[in-house]
Amino acid sequence: MRNEKLIGSGQRCHGHQVRGKGDHFSFLIPHFSFLLCLLSLSFLPSAAQTETTDTLLSHMFSYAQQQDNNISGMQSNVYVKHLYQTHRRNFTLWVVPSMYAIARGQRSFVSEQYSKLTFKENGDYDNLRQVYYTTIPHNRRTMPTLLEFVTPRLYSETLYGDHILSPFFRPNRVFYRYSSSRIDSHRARIYFRPRYVSNTQLVSGVATIDAASGRIIDAEMNGEFDMLHFKTMTMQGDDGVRALLPKLCQTRVNFKFLGNHISSAFEAAFDCPITLPDSVSIKGDRHLIDSVRPYSLSPAEQAIYHYRDSIRARRQQPDTIAIDTSLQQQPKKRKHNYWKEIGWDMVGESLIRSLRASSEAGFVRLSPILNPQYISYSHRKGLSYRIKLGAKLNLTDNMSIGMNTRLGYNFKQRRFYFNLPIRLDYSYRDRDAYAEVAWANGNRIYNSTVIDELKRLQGDLPEFDEMWLDQFDDLNLRVLNVLPLNNRLAVEAGLVFHQRKAVNHRQMAALGMPDKYRSLAPMLSVKTRPWRKGPLLTIDYERGLKDKKNDLTYERWEMDASLKHRMQRLQTLNMRVGAGFYTKRDKNFFMDYSNFRDENLPEGWDDDWSGNFQLLSSRLYNQSNYYLRGNISFESPLLAACFVPLVGRYVESERVYLSSLAIAHTRLYSELGYGFTCRYFSVGAFASFLSTQFQECGAKFTFELFRRW
Helix, strand or coil: CHHHHHHHHCCEECCEECCCHHHHHHHHHHHHHHHHHHHHHHHCCCHHHHHHHHHHHHHHHHHHHHCCCCCCCCEEEEEEEEEEEEEECCHHHHHCCCCHHHCCCCCEEEEEEEEEEEECCCCCEEEEEEEEEECCHHHCCCCHHHHHHCCCCCCCCEEECCEEECCCCHHHHHHEEEEEEECCCCEEEEEEEECCCCCCCCCEEEEEEECCCCCEEEEEEEEEECCEEEEEEEEECCCHHHHHCEEEEEEEEEEEECCEEEEEEEEEECCCCCCCCCCCCEECCHHHHHHHCCCCCCHHHHHHHHHHHHHHHHHHCCCCCECCCCCECCCCCCCCCHHHHHHHHHHHHHCCCCEEEEECCEEEEECCCCCHHHEEEECCCEEEEEEEEEEEEEEECCEEEEEEEEEEEECCCCEEEEEEEEEEEEEECCEEEEEEEEEECCCCEECHHHHHHHHHHHCCCHHHHHCCCCEEEEEEEEEEEEEEEECCEEEEEEEEEEEEEECCHHHHHHCCCCCEEEEEEEEEEEEECCCCCCCEEEEEEEECECCCCCCCCEEEEEEEEEEEEECCCCCEEEEEEEEEEEEEECCCCCCCCCCCCCCCCCCCHHHHCCCCCCCCCHHHHHCCCEEEEEEEEEEECCCCHHHCCCCHHHEEEEEEEEEEEEECCCCCEEEEEEEEEECCEEEEEEEEEECCEEEEEEEEEEECCCCCC
């Protein structure tokens, strides 16, 4: 009652009406509503503005199709200069590929390059480097991955190589948010940024376009990829097909890794007037690079050259000590630190970067010895390491001989693996044919009939299962010739020799069982691709011959179909189906297939993760006289992991896997998996099932650090 009285007594005062707090707010509500409406309308684009943005985008996306989009065969003389500056560095910079040369000594370097670019139909190009000069010691190159940022392909699916989705490519519009503003009646600005989340495959920035035609006049892009923060400003050509290519490009890059900070600023000028013969390939000629440089160096770059010249002048001037005004000591001989020059510069550098020596006669290359990319881990096989050695010698214009050796070690199996192929490439009716001899110690193979035979002869003893009596090491030699009959059909014929020796050969001999088996088999394979973008179909036939030295006879057929379908937006669909069966076999028999085997020296993400089973027991590859398999994987950027806070922005690509297998004496085996790759590593998680019953789960891990460096 008291509250009611107070409220009532406050209705009038001195003959005037007085509003309470509620009345004040009710009086202001219409005013606030009106102001909020005006404020919201000011942030929303008008219908005319939205229509203008859509119209500008439509013109921009359509410009490339309206031109004679045939840039195949076009050439451009390109001048590129780099300015490298080391702001912070420590000992970890020595382990970064190509950074060895600037990990000590000076902190600023300049590199200049004059090249000839020949463009291809898909926007890629061949780079013929003709003149190269640098202040980096021994004319070395550092951060070669920066060369990808020299020529941004604005109208292609990706801006640089096979990464970073272009905001100027119509199908990529789903990943970007756009807005626009007018500069004048002829030009407009298009602003773009990632639509959902920031990601290493996307950029943000602004482009100036011709409002009528949609031609991109210039563009500025900011992004981050492979530990490089970059800002690119590019000016496109004036008209026609030249407008699809850059005329001038400037990029600033920052690299930060474990306390190291390196920055680089480089410029690329296209369509330079001086054309050099294709045979010109000169390194370290200061006068030649001065003659082809289209514009002057900056003061900072000139200061680096002056410093280098002064250092050289002091080294060439003899050291003297004045005895009197007429006598001088003989010049001191400069001492060479051969351990540093040979030990560190050659041996030390080869540990962290690939070695390659090439000429017109051929090349030799060795992968880095301490390269994390060749270290992998899987739930079933444990830790593995591999290395590659390749060489090629050109015999004639149409014939060459080479090898591509793969070496590896499995720490869990404590086993060294090798594959040593020697290949002779030759031309047959203007088609590439080759003959190959490959020697390998193969994969460890299992023979279940050994245990069955021992149990039949000596009874069912459980210790037989713990002696590894059914495991054999496989040493094999393959001699084959591949002959393409036309563009869609190739025939492969040869001989395959296997020597399989028991791992526990002493125990096998003690039990009176053979510890070694040999086989020699002619093989025939027919490969065809019925249409250009269709699947690759393969039929393999192999028949073992029996003689005094080779005691295994068999007959095997295999069929396989594989398709790698590249879609838009860096999406790829991998599909593979296959079957194999034996129509003849001996009692002591190894069921060893060509397309269904346990690989110990896989090639990497593409080869190993989309066509093999990750959790399947090694024994099951060799226990069935038939198999039927199917593998499918879908790869795409910006799939799911990119939406994870903090870490999702670094995810470059993601994959989903589904694999199924039907073999004798077991239910349908399936694997379901998911994996992603980033700048540091690739990782995948897998689960296996028998029919619908869960069996186990596991993971696979490989390093990706500095993969593109």
